[in-house]
Structure formats: structure tokens, C-alpha cells
Amino acid sequence: MADTSARFDVIIAGAGYVGLAIAVSIAQARPSLAIAIVDAAPEGAWQRDRRCAAIAAAATRMLDQLGCWEEIAPKAQAMTDMVITDSRTADPVRPVFLTFDGEVAPGEPFAHMVANLDLTTALRRRAGELGVHMIEGVGVTGFDTDPAKTNVHLADGRELETRLLVAADGVRSRLRDMAGIRTVKWEYGQSGIVCTVGHERPHGGRAEEHFLPAGPFAILPLTPDENGTNRSSIVWTERTEDADRLVAEDELVFEAELEMRFGLKLGEIHVMDKPHAWPLGLTLARDFVRPRFALAGDAAHGIHPIAGQGLNLGFRDAAALAEVVVEADRLGQDIGTLDILERYQEWRRFDTLQMGVTTDVLTRMFSSDFGPLRMARDFGLGLVDRMPKLKDFFIRQASGLSDKAPRLLRGEAI
Template sequence: MDNAAHESIFRPMKMDCDIAIIGGGLAGGTLALALAHAGFGVTLLDAAPAETHRAPDFDGRSYALALTSKRLLANLGLWDVLGPDSQPMNRIKVTDGRVGDASVALGLEFDSAELEEGPMGHMVEDRHLRAAMLDALDAAPGIDHRTGTRVTNQSAAEHGATLALEDGRDITAPLVIAADGRQSGTARRAGITRTGWDYPQTALVCAIAHERDHGGTAHQLFLPSGPLAILPLTGNRSSIVWSERRGLAEDINALSEEDYLTVLRPRFGDFLGEVSLAGARYSYPLNLTLADSLTAPRLALVGDAAHGVHPIAGQGLNAGLKDVATLADVLSSARRRGEDIGAPQVLDRYARWRRFDTSSLGLATDVFNRLFSNDSAALRAIRDLGMQAVNAAPGLRRVFMREAAGLSGELPELMARER
């Protein structure tokens, strides 16, 4: 073997950045900020054009951000912008049936006054969260944010990974992060299989204005066709996440605004007074999809690319943000020890930290949806007894509240530390 060939085999790859992230949604963008905050050079690749994410009607959702997710955003400098547009969730009420129906006993009530850390979470509209994230990405040093950039192929080698872009260019990095959603092409190209199934439900999402003050109370109603969440927004407004049987949901979403409200009103009663739509309506078919592995050679998965769950507990984004904080923690610690951040033993630490939580969340949301999305009198009696038993046990109720706030288990630094 001549000297030139010998050098070509053993010379390390020339890297374009420390970490390449595929997917510029909330998980990918927040991870880019967390890694840049830790001193990594990041290339963030987003297939969508910039104006798509900037459109005020891009998504239509609002998010129930757990206390630990708020800490993460605060430590990244985003909460100063988001705070004025956020609504604290002071109480959560869970009902097995329609609010206002005298025949239905209130099953559970959680009050943030029982937690010394403060509100369990805050509601933030997607349009505010996404805009704050994009502004921070534009201002952050160390982030090369490329929109309208599609990855068509990838390969992993001993010292790094190469991404082939649709425009013919390549990007090399020691580590690639897949944040490209439930149908992650990055995970599929790496040979990562998925476990999951479709639900016979579609989530109808909208915001409503209402006559009465919501008092910072979030309602979760378990109806036979699926859960209905009424989540407080700023002012006299609430976000609705309404799961219905798929065919019926499509018919409802096609109705006029007034007819849509005519179907919605009797499902949650009149406790908020007169209601009206306060924006566009959206629909999202529901499914469960869990990646069978969170890592592959030179690759880690975060957010919906790793786990997409039923919205019954409102924990999807919180789980993705915990991926972000955990991976940033693992990679920062590895670099301080002089390790290769894309080495299998480093990525295994991330996978071990997150695997139990993500699998448990997927199982819990699936079981709760199946248990409550029916009209069985026997199951309803069992459900109501169980909820009332929890409601009567302060210690157990506190466990559930800490879980909802994201305070259970070992927390990564960006979620454990108050800013």
C-alpha cells in the first residue's frame, strides 16, 4: 500500500460541524439552541421553507408545557419572551363524562397550591413558541440554520457521518440527530424499525373564546368517543383538543363554524358560558409510534422521531423536550471527558436514560385511551371509583402532580436548574 492510500484510510474525516440536526421543528430547534448554549457548533437542516414556520396559522396547536419544560426554555433564554403570552395551569380537573352533568361525579382534581415549585405547567400557543424559537436560532452564534434543505441519504463511518443533500452538497459531522417527526426518514434510512398502530380517532383542534373566566383550570373529559381537553389560554380563551371517531371527526371538521360549535357545545356543557371560535380549525389523525431503538451508528433520535404518543395526557412535546435536555447533558459531559460524542458508549447513555420513560409514556397513554374511550357502565364504575380514591389520597395525588409537572426521576441539568 502506498503512502497516499495509507493516509486516505487512516486520516480522520474533515467535519463541517460538531453536530448535524435533521428537522427544524420544536424539538430540533430547541436542541440546536441547547447544544449551541453548551458550545457545540450545530448545523440545523429543515426541509420546510422559513416562511412556512413563520406563518401564524402554521400549526394551530397549543402546548401544556410542564414545569420542567418551562425551566429548559428559561435556561435557553426563551421564557423572557414567552412568559407574557403564557397561561399558568393552576388546577387540573378530570371528569369521566360531561362537565355540568349532575349525574357525573368529578373524579380528580389537582391544585398547584399543593406543589411548592408552583404551577404544574403553562399553556403556550404554538405560534408564540415557534416564533420565539426561530428568533433565538437567528440570533444564536454557532448555529448554521438552513431552511428548505432536504436530506436524501446518509452514511455512517468510523469517525463520523455524511449527509447527502438534495442540492448535491454533503455535510459531515461526528454525530447526526434525527428530529424529523413520526415518519422519520432519517431513522428509516438507518434501519431503525418502529412499533405502533393507528387509533380509530382524529384530534380536532381549535381555540375558543368564552364568556366566563376559566380561572387557569384545565379540564380533561373522558367521553365514550375519546378524550376532550379544554385547556386555558390567556384571556377568556381556551384550547380544545377533541378526539372523535375518525369518520365522524372528518364530517365535523367539514361543517360550518356555527354547526361545528353546535356539535361541540353539548360535549362539555355551559360552564364557560357562550362560546365562539377564536381562530382556524385543525385535525390530526392519531397514532402510536415508538422507535425500537433510540440510536444507531453516529445517530440519535429525539422528539416524535423517537416517540409519537396519543395526546390524552398532553405530554408529547414535554417528552421531546426531555430528550433535548438529556441529550445535551450527555453530550456535554462526554466532551468534558474528552470522548468522541458520536461513539456508541456515549449514545448508549442517552438511550438508557430515556428508554424507560418513553416506553412507559407510550404504554400509559395507550392504556388510558383504551380504558376511557368506551361507554361500558361496568368500566365507568371502576374508573370513577379509582379516580375518587386517588382524589381522597393526598400523597398519591401529589405523586401524579409531580409526574405531570415533569419532576419525577433523574432530571438533566437544563430541567433541574431554576434560572
């Protein structure tokens, strides 16, 4: 779709799942608002994304409310249970210290594994149905704000006008820098390796996370491919120098290293796509909003994947921002003023800080081979495993379900 107007109520920079979810959420609730998404990536680049992500139950409810889940569900893999172990790579036996059942309610898994391509396809389809304007292959080079509006300058010379500009352009957000918003940031000296693995035996929907000295090694269940091959997604944390060496290695060497961590419980394994590695760190924006400007998704927070919550935090941002904007517009208020946007910041900042601190502590605690620390954490895991109510609490937290969650995450319309 071409941009037929230079004036919009909301412009979103970034056509990832967060930007698309914000656009769809607002457009569905307030069709009268003109919304545009501007994305610097070349048109069609999103179709080459072969990554997968864990979608929590709350995000599933949101996608269902937005009219996307029915399209995604046939290709999504439910997590039936999860096991956590703590060991060294060479240990012949990896004792299970903690297990979680896979449902938050009868028939409702606490998470699904979904291909990014399927997720983005469904959100783009819905955005098109709702009349969201897509401007692709051109980035935002700058913007200037006055009391009534923001002028957004594009790389091709065009200038757009909006009441609210949303930056959903990733952890290295250029718009965040343009807005003068500072971050708290540090690196872990680790990189995450991702790839898809085929294996002989079915996984039964089980997710596993092994805490190894270099960092967590997660095995996440996927649906079989079109040839019926059993598959799992790997998120493998290693020291950065080791990760770089591993992804550059010969395929046989990489598979041998992978097998040492994966084990043979599912039979012979083989890597189905080229592994990639990316550096891991923590990035938290000091502020989420400015007048007529808001951060969402990784532009507001980048966290370690140890708890698998990065994507789900982004959906929480999308649901909260959409609800604030929609309610303000219904009341005839200006959706871009600072007092309106601060409602969004107050809603999201504590949750984001809490998750950032939690993942940071877990990363430091479980990426260590120090004997006394291993004994303490294993004792703690075993203790939690014997406390069903505490395990239920952790599952509900991970699923994103709470009474304070935005309506869309509770499966309710805005």
C-alpha cells in the same frame, strides 16, 4: 444565517421545538461545537403554526435556563388547577371525580399553556444568538456513515459532514427509516380535533378533561387575545370518521356539536380558527441510536395526547441528549460513537416506553362506554381524589420533576 462550513460537530434534521432545544442546549454549554439545523419546510412556514401546547414545570425550568422563558412568560397561561370528569355527551350533569391543585411548589404552576409560535420564536432567537447555522427549505435525502464521520446529503446537491446526526423530523421520520430503525406502531381509530374557542367568562386558569365514550375532550386555558377575548384551546378526540365529518361541517354545525361537549359554564362560545384533525396512534422506535445517529422527539415516540405529555417527552429527550453530548465533549470523547449515544438511549428508552404504555392503557380504558368499566374507573378516580399524597405524586410526574431528570429540567446548567 447561511451555512458557511460543510463540516459540523452536530447536524439536527428538523427545526421544531425539539431540534431547536437540542441545538440551543448544546451551543450554550459548548460554544466551541459547530451546530447546524437542516429543515425541509419552506422558510417561514413555522410562522403559520397557530397551535398551542401544555408546557410542564420541568420544561419551563429548562426554557428559563436556556434564556427563552422570559420572552415566552408574558404570553403564557398558568394552569391554576385541573378537573377530570367521566360522562356521556348527553348527560345533563358531569360530576367531578378528580381535582388537582396547580402548583408543584409555591408560586410554580405544574404547567403553562404556550402558543407554538411564541415557543419557536424564542428558541430561534436564542439559536441565532448562539451561532447555530440554519439551513431551511431543503431536506436530507440520505446519509452514509463511516467510523469517523457521517456524510449528509441534501436535496439541493450539497453534502455536509458531521460527527453526530440527530433526527428530530417528526413521527413519520424519513431519517429513522434511512437508518433502518424499526418501530412498534398501531392506530386507535381516533383523530384529535384542535381549535381555539372564545367564551364570555374568564376560565380562571382551570384546565378540564372530560372522558367521553369516543375519547377525551380537553379544555385548556389560554391568555386573552389582543382584543381581550377570553380563550381556551380544545383538544377533542373522536372516532376518525366522525372527526373528519365534523371538521368538514358548516361552522354552525361544528359549534353546536362543540357546545354539547363544552357546555355553557363559560357563557356563549365561538370558534376562533379553523379546526383541524389528525389521526392518533402509538409509535415507539425499537432503538434510539445508531453509530453517529440519534432519534429525538416524535421521531423516537408518538403517543396519544390523553395525558398531554408529547411535547414534554420531546424536551426530556433534548435535555438528556444535550447533557450526554456536552459531558462527552468535555472529557475529550467522540460525541458520535455508539458507546456515548447508548448512554442517551438508556436514559430515555424506559421513560418513553413507560409513558407509551401508560397512555395506551388510559386511552383504551377511558374511550369506552362499557358500564362495569365506567364504574371501575370512576371508583378509581374518586379514590385517588381522596389520597393527597398520591395526587401530589401524579402531579410531580406530570410536571417532569424528578431527581433523575436531566439537569436542564431541574433548572440547572449542564
